Amino acid sequence: MIQTIRGFRDILPEDIVIWQAIEKTASKLFEDFGFKEIRIPIMEKTELFARSIGETTDIVEKEMYTFPDRKGDKLTLRPEATASVVRAYIQHNMGASDSVQKLYTIGPMFRRERPQKGRYRQFYQINAEVFGIESPYIDAQLILILNELFKRLGLSELKAHINSLGCKECRPTFQKELLGFLEGKKEHLCENCLRRMDKNPLRTLDCKVPECREALKDAPSTLNHLCDKCKDHFEIVKNVLTEQNVEFTVDKTLVRGLDYYSRTTFEILTTALGAQSAVAGGGRYDALIKELGGPETYGIGFAIGFDRLAEIVAQMINGEDVEVKDGSSTTSEFNSESDFMNLLSPKVPDIFIIPLGEKAIRLAYMWTSALNIAGIRTETDYSGRSLKSLMKRADKLNAANVLIAGDKEIEDNALVLRNMKTKEQFFITTDNPVEQIETLLNRV
Ligand code: HAM
Numbered sequence: 001m002i003q004t005i006r007g008f009r010d011i012l013p014e015d016i017v018i019w020q021a022i023e024k025t026a027s028k029l030f031e032d033f034g035f036k037e038i039r040i041p042i043m044e045k046t047e048l049f050a051r052s053i054g055e056t057t058d059i060v061e062k063e064m065y066t067f068p069d070r071k072g073d074k075l076t077l078r079p080e081a082t083a084s085v086v087r088a089y090i091q092h093n094m095g096a097s098d099s100v101q102k103l104y105t106i107g108p109m110f111r112r113e114r115p116q117k118g119r120y121r122q123f124y125q126i127n128a129e130v131f132g133i134e135s136p137y138i139d140a141q142l143i144l145i146l147n148e149l150f151k152r153l154g155l156s157e158l159k160a161h162i163n164s165l166g167c168k169e170c171r172p173t174f175q176k177e178l179l180g181f182l183e184g185k186k187e188h189l190c191e192n193c194l195r196r197m198d199k200n201p202l203r204t205l206d207c208k209v210p211e212c213r214e215a216l217k218d219a220p221s222t223l224n225h226l227c228d229k230c231k232d233h234f235e236i237v238k239n240v241l242t243e244q245n246v247e248f249t250v251d252k253t254l255v256r257g258l259d260y261y262s263r264t265t266f267e268i269l270t271t272a273l274g275a276q277s278a279v280a281g282g283g284r285y286d287a288l289i290k291e292l293g294g295p296e297t298y299g300i301g302f303a304i305g306f307d308r309l310a311e312i313v314a315q316m317i318n319g320e321d322v323e324v325k326d327g328s329s330t331t332s333e334f335n336s337e338s339d340f341m342n343l344l345s346p347k348v349p350d351i352f353i354i355p356l357g358e359k360a361i362r363l364a365y366m367w368t369s370a371l372n373i374a375g376i377r378t379e380t381d382y383s384g385r386s387l388k389s390l391m392k393r394a395d396k397l398n399a400a401n402v403l404i405a406g407d408k409e410i411e412d413n414a415l416v417l418r419n420m421k422t423k424e425q426f427f428i429t430t431d432n433p434v435e436q437i438e439t440l441l442n443r444v
Pocket of ligand 1: 129
């Protein structure tokens with residue numbers, strides 16, 4: 001039997017309920033904050049990602065699905081959305097209609113990483129980007145939005161890690177100092193770090209190899225080298241977050257795995273899926289739009305790992321102890337009345353029509369179609385099985401009501417509608433069952 005390829009997976013109907021509820025909650029929140037949805041292609045010219053994410057990043061060096069199309073153009077399945085959103089912003093001159101653009105997009109991304117829990121080769125991101133705002137208030141607001149979304153999903157314990165990487169004014173002096181430090185630690189660094197020292201020394205701070213971590217624990221931090229403007233910018237981000245009661249930790253090692261960032265970067269970390277991993281990450285990319293051929297425009301955004309978020313929410317709903325962060329754990333404290341929980345309530349049939357006999361099956365088909373069109377979730381069964389076995393199926397589907405339509409009931413012009421919970425019964429005539437059912441279910 002042909003199966004899915006490694007790192008690619010199906011998301012089955014029983015899991016989709018959570019995905020849809022998260023997606024609705026996120027879209028509603030984004031739209032309330034003035035974001036508009038944008039949909040972008042799954043494939044782009046390789047050059048777009050190489051130039052934006054950076055030639056020496058793990059993503060571009062070893063994780064992209066890149067291939068020539070039949071004409072020889074080099075194409076890549078998108079490993080992230082920011083580059084494409086920036087391309088679309090430039091291509092459609094979006095800044096012309098309003099200098100501020102807030103965009104969100106949800107969809108699959110592709111990275112050829114080693115698959116494990118919470119890490120897939122096709123994974124999904126919920127992505128938000130803001131163009132045209134330099135003010136640190138928007139940096140704080142994006143972190144506030146993430147915080148609010150997680151709260152609405154019942155994950156109040158997740159905390160943001162934030163850092164500032166400086167700008168093109170202050171980064172070079174920092175890089176020089178870092179390089180000096182790295183020179184002195186050369187014999188303790190892995191091959192990757194040694195290679196990156198020349199091209200992108202900042203990335204060494206993010207190395208996961210334990211010996212490198214140890215060697216770099218006293219490495220200089222960008223925070224001690226910020227220019228006055230970047231310092232003030234970061235101070236306001238922190239002050240505003242504190243004033244709005246958004247918890248955060250300043251984390252000087254947070255350099256992110258993509259090269260386009262400047263100033264504020266942030267991640268939401270969790271240990272809920274085993275080893276510590278990020279459920280969301282983002283930051284400012286003030287130079288990227290110009291680098292990709294657009295006008296000089298400020299940019300900032302984040303992406304949430306949808307697969308990871310859905311897995312954490314599922315664990316919470318199932319009442320499992322969820323280790324949220326830094327070893328602290330929390331159990332599910334879902335408010336069953338919350339909007340999010342309402343979105344999760346299973347969609348069961350309002351009515352299950354039980355047809356008994358050939359004539360009844362044809363009528364059941366007609367009525368089911370008419371009820372479905374009228375917005376009443378209705379199922380029936382064409383197998384011709386007995387009343388007992390069809391009652392069993394109705395039970396399995398958790399149908400709220402059954403409508404029994406045997407040849408005899410049809411002849412007597414008296415169908416039986418039974419509420420499966422209260423066992424109350426109503427008689428319905430065969431001439432206009434849809435209207436009668438709408439009235440009985442209070443749908444008119
Ligand atoms: P990123 O940190 O590469 O940032 O990815 C964001 C999130 O996507 C991660 O925190 C993680 O939750 C999820 N993710 C990444 N790779 C995988 C994977 N293989 N399997 C499952 N989940 C994964 C970006 O992509 C930036 N474009 C974010 C951004 C937007 N920055 C500014 N605007």
